[in-house]
Amino acid sequence: MNCLIVDDHKIARTTLKKLISLDSSLTLAGECSNAEEAYNEIINQPIDLLFLDIEMPGMTGMELVKSLGKSSPMIIFTTSERNYAADAFDLNVIDFMIKPVSPVRFLQSMERLREFVKTKTFSTAIRDKDYIFIRDSNTIRRLSLDQVLFLEAQGDYVKIYVSDHTYLIHSTLKSVVDKLPDNFFLRVHRSFIVNVSKIDTLEGNTLVLDKNFVPVSDAYRAALNKRMQIL
Known part of the structure; x- marks a missing residue:
């Protein structure tokens, strides 16, 4: 894993270099x-991982993360100021280490990193499959994604519509969409996700999928038009 140290203090960079050299999974780029x-x-x-200071002359570490957006590597913040912790974790960073970083604290951070990578790899594997498993009463059921017409959020539940049946699962729509492949599904409303290949017609702001009507909100209309590749 290629990592980069970003810190305006040479002593802090030297400490991190020594710690990184003790972990065979890390390569200092x-x-x-x-x-x-x-x-x-x-x-x-x-670059896969940044060991990133927050307070630096010019652009701060947090500003750097925001400027990189979705192309940002994984982040472990290293700073002398504890009061940045809440803002840092809002950026979905791996960890927040207070300087000077001790060997024990560094090892703890590496464990968090490995758990994150393991979870991310597992989620990617799920998204590459053409089926999902759902809990249907007391039964765990394998459901082909090609069967699914659309999904609807209903409070703490999500209703999954197939051609001749519906399934109600205890989950949030966000949790479900994170497990679905982008090439199959698209969010068209805060409460609806559709299987794009099952769309029959789009009439105004309403989709028709196998005689079912699904609303399209203005916020998602441009993405829908792009995905449908309308001629």
């Missing part, structure tokens, strides 16, 4: 003394 330099490194070479 470089070190930067400011966020602007790090940004150029990230866009010019594959």
Whole structure:
């Protein structure tokens, strides 16, 4: 795993370099003394993980993460200020380490990293499949994604519509959509996800799928038009 140290203090960078050298799963790709330099490194070479300071001259570490958006590597913040913790975790970072970083604390952070990577890999594997497993009363049922017409959020439940049946599962729509492959499904409303290949017609702001009517909100209309590749 290629990692990059970003910190304006040389002593902090030296400490991290020593700790990284003790973990065989990490390869140090470089070190930067400011966020602007790090940004150029990230866009010019594959970086999987940033050990990132927050308070630096010019662009802060948090501003760097926000500027990278979805292309951001995994982040472990390293800082002397505890009061950044809440804002840091809002950015979905792996960990937040207070400097100076001890060997024990570094090992704990590496465990969090490994758990995150394991979960991410598992989620990707699920998304690559053409079926899901759902709980139907006391039965775990295998459901082919090609059978699914659309899904509807109903409070703490999600109703799954197939051509001749519906299933009600205890879950949130967000949790379900995270397990569905993007090439099959698209969100068209805060309460609805549709199987794009099952769309029969689009009339105004209403989709028809096997005689079922699904509303389309304005916020999702552009993405729907793009996916449908309307001629």
